[in-house]
Amino acid sequence: MYKYQIYISDSFDPAYNLALEEYFINTLSSDTKLFYLWQNQNTVVIGRNQNPYKECNLAEMKRDNVKLTRRLSGGGAVYHDLGNLNFTFISSEKSADIDLNINIIINALKSLNINSEFNGRNDIIAEERKFSGNAFLIENEMHCHHGTLLVDVDMSKLTKYLTVSKLKIESKGIDSISSRVVNLKELCPSLDFDNLKNKLIDSFSKIYDCQVKSYDNFIDKNLLDNYMKKYQSWDWNYSESPQFDIALEKKFSWGIIEILAKIENGMIKKTKIFTDSIILDNFKNLESSLENIKFNTNSIETQIDKCIKSKEISSDIKTLFGDISN
């Protein structure tokens, strides 16, 4: 007998929600099917094999306090705010049925008078516009299917954070594909979240006959904490990126500087600096000091401070890096 369960997270923290999802994947028994609903506040979620430096505007995100989280599944980068609702289906790989899952979503929307369809590119669309992106992963013979539902997302922000700086980055891995998107609220102005959640739950329980369940007492907090640590860590969110090269170039009052760097596992592996600076400073030293350090603002700025004597040059180089590192 299969066990069917529904769980709704009341946290808006992406680290918590994704940790809980991974926790479910790793702890649920193979005869369980779980439907899990969750929302993240102000977060860019990137695909398993993506490069955040390439996919999002980290400088803007930093300014606006937007979190970055890498998820387990592949695919492209998405922006989440409270106008977005995420759903997850977890089951054994054997019993996973993506089409049925999608139908649960489509049926729920139908009861709200929204007609939609699955486009075969893992998107659910209405009137030719996408409102739900889906991704899948398999881990230890458990299958996870999750997706987004754009209900009332701030589209200007979506564009802002997912537009990359003009920076030149040469990267392997998976690129995001931009799509024409639409908020469900635009299709059905009276739609509210509680209503949508209820319809989704009805639609799931119509097929699987079950109630919303409170898991809280069953969750092993220690284990969950370990997963959360991962989703909060720089190592997972940034350094799990495929290797990439960056090229920074800018003209300052003291001359042109060009910095090339190869980044692997979040570490700067090789650096080259070219400059025609009229002020003599220790660029050679900076070049070697910027190798084998973490690719983040702190480590980079420490090295700049150590090597460059001129206050002006030092702060200019920092701004150059400031646009991309975090």
Place this chain on the structure above:
Amino acid sequence: MKYDLIINKLSGHDKTGTIGKINVKEGDSIKHGDVLFIIESQKGTLKFVSDYDGILEKLSIHEGDIVEKKQVIGIVEGECASPESCDINTIKETPKKTLKTSYSFGISKPQKKEYEKEVVVVGGGPGGYVAAIRAAQNGKSVLLIEEDRLGGTCLNYGCIPTKAIISSVDLLRKIKVSEEFGLEVEGLKINMPDIIERKGNVVNNLVSGVEHLMEKNKIEVIEGRAQVEDKNILSVKNKKIDAKIKFENLIIATGSSPKSIPIEGSDCGSILNSKDLLELKEIPQSMTIIGGGVIGMEFAFIFNSLGTKVNIIEFFPSILNNMDDDIIEVVRESAIKSGIKLYENSCATSIKTSLEGTKIVEFRTEDSHNILISDKVAIAVGRSANIDSLDLEKLGVELNENESGISVDSKMRTSNEAIYAIGDVTNIMQLAHVASHQGIVAADNIAGIYSEMHYDNIPSAVFTFPEVGSTGLTEKECTQRNIEYKIGKFPLFANGKAQAMGETEGFVKIIANAETNLVIGGSIAGIHATDLLSVITNLIDSKTSIDKASHTIYAHPTTSESVHEAILSADNKGIHYV
């Protein structure tokens, strides 16, 4: 054996996928279960997991590459740990030759090499590496062969890693009583993977220390498994070299492996041994440990402190059976108080696994038949000598009477005069410090320096909470040997420093020969017990009488004053306790 790495699976019916993050590179050693890289395809993301233990000789993909199902993407040299996939992927004998030539740009053939050394040591544990160093100090040319990691079981899977974990646990226990010390700690979390990582760092540090010592002493180290070719020739083959090693003297130090017990279910893969216990990244809810000796009890306290419900099943009448009863009582009391369930005088008869994966251990006592249910079962019933690690017959090396170890004399010489054996493989006393000393004795004798091994003053240390240790003779042994003895005993609660530290469990006990008044043994339970022990070991070794020992001044305020007080009370002259 060489195997092709093949993309056997993609999500759903997808036919191609994109390579995401790659975690390994050519030349890396990989283990069964390692995630080599991630493949992303339209219907999902999955991990490419290694079925092999070995070296990744070739990897022909890059991040971002598109691959097809059934595509060969690399070559592993090693062993297959998952039989289903191995048959398919084995590079068959015949095409092997062509493969070798076609891939020769990446893979160099093992280089043939011949060595002639005065001393060859097989096994790089605390016996072997110490013997190698001493032999080198004695001016010998030395070569050491190790198939796993320098430092052996002790450093990699035994003494040191357990102590690293115990240090974490010790801190945890202190934090739990921090309020008694006027400190309030909030938000305490146990992060098991970090504890294990710290342990790994400690181990790695020490292993590289041993590597450094080998280098400094100009000892040649070859990685691999030694094979006996002839009475004075060994061979070792690894990825890089195919070596023939001729020796004048050989020191066998191949150690021991965890023993199991011949009961139903004990050979089931999910039963843990001491090595497995050191890698548990999740804290089990409950665990039954079969064996209440040193290893079993140390792990019992570790997991108990981490929150696991621990049961101990001990065959002998008591846990830590060789220790004196008063010492055992301290540990037993502490165990029971901490919630460890002790079933002594109990014989485990079977281990079964329920449908949910929980384990059911059946055991019987003299008058009852019982079962225990727990998430995990560990077996810690001692270690057996690795006597099959070399072809002893070819070497002319004989086993001891009950065939449980290599037979040696007091100079550590085997039945073949040119060959010595030391450490656990001799099964005399399976302790790291015994192995080290045996190594020194063997190396000295090889260099013509007379040296003999004695076993009547060997200290032993057990890192339970509190820790306990014993050196020289125990009361039990005195009784067995009909030695008339007297004891001096001092409880730690009467020691100022112990009181200040809030660690008042335990005592120091000195045993003296009633006739000669010489110190012949001692046992300590309590804080710093294992460190204080060496004071007594020295007194015994230098044949010191109680009278003479009592004149030494011990620093105040230290726990070592308890040793002094115990010495004084052997003559009923203790100051701080009546």
